[in-house]
Amino acid sequence: MRLYLLVFFGACSIAQAQVFEQTLPLSGATTAPFSIETTDTLNPPFVDDFSYRSDRPSTELWSDQDVWINDAMPLFQNSIGVATFDGCNAYGKPYQPGNITTNGISDRLTSNYINLQGAADVWLSFQYQRAGRGEAPSSADSLVVSFYSPEDSTWTQVWGEKGTGNADAFKTAMIPVLGNQYLKKGFRFRLATYGARGGAYDVWNVDYVQLDKDRNPGDSVVTEPAFARPHPLLLGNGPYTSWPWWLSMSNAIANRPNTLTFTYRRLGTVPSGGWSLNLGQFRWEENGVLIQQQTAVPVITTTQHDQDLTFDVAVPSGALGTLSGPTNVTTKVWFDGSAAGTRQNDTVHGTLELDNYLALDDGSAERAYGIDNVTGSRVAQKFNTGGLGSNDSLKGVSMNFAWFRDSVYSFRLAVWAPADSGSAPGALIYLTDSVYQHSDHWNRNDFFHFALDSAVDISAYSSVWIGYVDVSAATTLYVGLDQERTLPNAMQRYYGDGFNWYPSLEPGALLLRPFFRYTPADMAVEVTSAAAFQVYPNPSTHMVSVASKKMDSFDVAFLNLNGQVLLQASGEGEIELDISAVPRGLYLIRTLQNGALTYTKWMKI
Numbered sequence: 259m260r261l262y263l264l265v266f267f268g269a270c271s272i273a274q275a276q277v278f279e280q281t282l283p284l285s286g287a288t289t290a291p292f293s294i295e296t297t298d299t300l301n302p303p304f305v306d307d308f309s310y311r312s313d314r315p316s317t318e319l320w321s322d323q324d325v326w327i328n329d330a331m332p333l334f335q336n337s338i339g340v341a342t343f344d345g346c347n348a349y350g351k352p353y354q355p356g357n358i359t360t361n362g363i364s365d366r367l368t369s370n371y372i373n374l375q376g377a378a379d380v381w382l383s384f385q386y387q388r389a390g391r392g393e394a395p396s397s398a399d400s401l402v403v404s405f406y407s408p409e410d411s412t413w414t415q416v417w418g419e420k421g422t423g424n425a426d427a428f429k430t431a432m433i434p435v436l437g438n439q440y441l442k443k444g445f446r447f448r449l450a451t452y453g454a455r456g457g458a459y460d461v462w463n464v465d466y467v468q469l470d471k472d473r474n475p476g477d478s479v480v481t482e483p484a485f486a487r488p489h490p491l492l493l494g495n496g497p498y499t500s501w502p503w504w505l506s507m508s509n510a511i512a513n514r515p516n517t518l519t520f521t522y523r524r525l526g527t528v529p530s531g532g533w534s535l536n537l538g539q540f541r542w543e544e545n546g547v548l549i550q551q552q553t554a555v556p557v558i559t560t561t562q563h564d565q566d567l568t569f570d571v572a573v574p575s576g577a578l579g580t581l582s583g584p585t586n587v588t589t590k591v592w593f594d595g596s597a598a599g600t601r602q603n604d605t606v607h608g609t610l611e612l613d614n615y616l617a618l619d620d621g622s623a624e625r626a627y628g629i630d631n632v633t634g635s636r637v638a639q640k641f642n643t644g645g646l647g648s649n650d651s652l653k654g655v656s657m658n659f660a661w662f663r664d665s666v667y668s669f670r671l672a673v674w675a676p677a678d679s680g681s682a683p684g685a686l687i688y689l690t691d692s693v694y695q696h697s698d699h700w701n702r703n704d705f706f707h708f709a710l711d712s713a714v715d716i717s718a719y720s721s722v723w724i725g726y727v728d729v730s731a732a733t734t735l736y737v738g739l740d741q742e743r744t745l746p747n748a749m750q751r752y753y754g755d756g757f758n759w760y761p762s763l764e765p766g767a768l769l770l771r772p773f774f775r776y777t778p779a780d781m782a783v784e785v786t787s788a789a790a791f792q793v794y795p796n797p798s799t800h801m802v803s804v805a806s807k808k809m810d811s812f813d814v815a816f817l818n819l820n821g822q823v824l825l826q827a828s829g830e831g832e833i834e835l836d837i838s839a840v841p842r843g844l845y846l847i848r849t850l851q852n853g854a855l856t857y858t859k860w861m862k863i
Contacts, residue, residue, distance in 0.1 A: 303471075304319065307466050308341050314348065317818065321368045329488040331463055332465070335428065338487065341367060342392070343365040345365070346365070352456045355457075365451050367464070373443045374441045375441070375442055381475075382431075384464055385465045385480075387426060387429070387465075388426050389425035389462075395460040396421045408442050432475055447469065484523060493515070498616060499617045500610065500611055501616055503584050515573060518570065518571050521568050532559045536593055538555040542577055543589070544577070544586070550577070592604055615771040618767035619768065619771075626739055627739040627764065632756075637737070638752045641722060651774065654707060655707075656772075657726075669694055670727045671710060673687040673724055674722065681750075682752055684723075687722065690711050707773070726770075737770060739767070740766050802816075806849075845859075
């Protein structure tokens with residue numbers, strides 16, 4: 259009898275098989291939650307629908323960075339982008355690794371200071387959803403809202419909603435700001451969740467946050483046109499999301515679609531005659547070169563509101579032609595016409611990287627995949643490799659790991675031939691002598707590259723199974739799982755206990771990418787010890803100095819935690835930066851010297 263344990267965060271269900279699957283923190287660095295304080299005071303209206311491209315909250319509106327801005331976790335959202343609350347910090351690591359039973363305050367989202375002096379009829383509204391694609395919060399978990407009084411510097415909880423143990427659709431909260439202690443300059447509000455602090459548990463999704471004066475209890479309807487789903491994959495619904503650039507587009511590995519379908523919604527009250535929208539404008543660039551731009555598009559008017567609508571964009575005939583090297587495709591699709599609501603959600607962006615690897619995932623893991631209750635477990639994913647030649651040897655595998663507890667994961671990489679039936683892994687072709695260990699991540703969805711002990715020629719096979727053998731002593735290796743991807747039955751994943759293979763019962767694609775011909779460029783980037791530079795004082799208020807222990811010239815960049823470069827300079831010996839104009843909070847100082855990178859955390863006080 260095989261035991262199958264499927265865990266959606268903390269809720270378990272039993273069936274037959276031997277897989278332990280769990281939604282977990284995906285990547286990051288071990289830091290405590292931090293805040294970025296600002297002296298700026300905002301005037302209402304305060305509006306955020308989280309439709310920007312960053313995965314962190316806007317520092318113009320919010321003073322902390324705990325929540326994850328994404329399109330991976332919500333279900334049936336009204337517009338692109340939500341803020342996801344779970345038990346992970348800004349980097350995607352759990353606040354208390356391994357703690358999945360003790361509830362406490364986990365993620366929070368705190369507004370910057372807002373001026374409500376003289377305001378009347380002030381209401382805060384937002385849309386919220388339990389779970390989405392994540393683990394559903396139980397009745398012991400909750401989403402709460404608190405208001406800050408600048409009069410006595412206290413926070414007071416004014417609203418709360420408990421979990422139900424089930425996922426649900428988006429609902430709307432409408433909360434009045436009552437009390438003279440709040441109607442002053444320096445007011446703030448905060449959304450926070452109570453739940454397990456050991457990972458991506460007890461998930462809530464929040465969208466369309468709006469605080470404004472002169473509102474009423476019925477003023478909760480969002481009225482605007484908006485993209486409701488992110489940009490579709492540029493390769494359509496085929497199994498592969500990327501392939502080696504030198505393979506022909508006519509190869510069965512990658513047949514791009516002729517059109518891409520986009521989903522949008524006309525939200526709220528129907529305007530007189532309906533909105534006239536110019537749908538389908540786009541730009542398509544490859545390595546920064548414009549392939550085609552389309553601005554003359556049909557004008558569509560309809561009174562169909564609060565439902566998913568679609569339109570198609572034709573892929574340029576000259577797209578992805580004969581490639582001479584690694585290619586990065588970037589696209590921008592937008593609509594305009596009748597102006598209404600938030601304009602940033604009228605645009606979506608797409609990306610495609612063609613380098614030297616095969617990918618089945620979309621680059622974002624919603625859950626984690628691991629084999630439990632067995633020593634020496636193995637996992638194999640099928641890849642069609644018929645287009646590869648004898649010069650296209652398998653060089654290694656890139657992987658994303660889900661960080662769950664303070665443990666070391668050890669594994670070997672393996673390649674299997676197809677079984678005689680072709681439906682499962684067969685004879686072992688290659689197993690590394692080297693034992694690899696997972697790496698902690700800096701940002702969510704990071705990939706780490708592992709080179710094989712020697713290159714493997716697989717050109718004799720039209721398909722192979724590539725995966726790993728878990729040799730961890732007492733822990734389970736967790737690999738990121740893109741649960742949104744649907745793979746054909748012929749690409750089914752298998753797992754085994756060292757003697758037998760079993761088809762996986764879990765949908766989705768592992769964030770596991772074999773690479774060919776050459777090693778990825780970023781494997782060759784040396785990351786030097788921060789001891790090569792002295793950064794002082796840390797913390798400080800007005801100036802920070804970066805001193806090199808070598809006499810060679812170097813570059814220094816001052817970054818916020820969204821990766822945005824705020825200051826940069828070059829020089830030798832010592833570089834001094836004036837940071838008096840940046841808000842208080844946590845930052846990164848990046849140095850580049852002789853091709854070597856260092857990152858140093860630094861605090862402005």
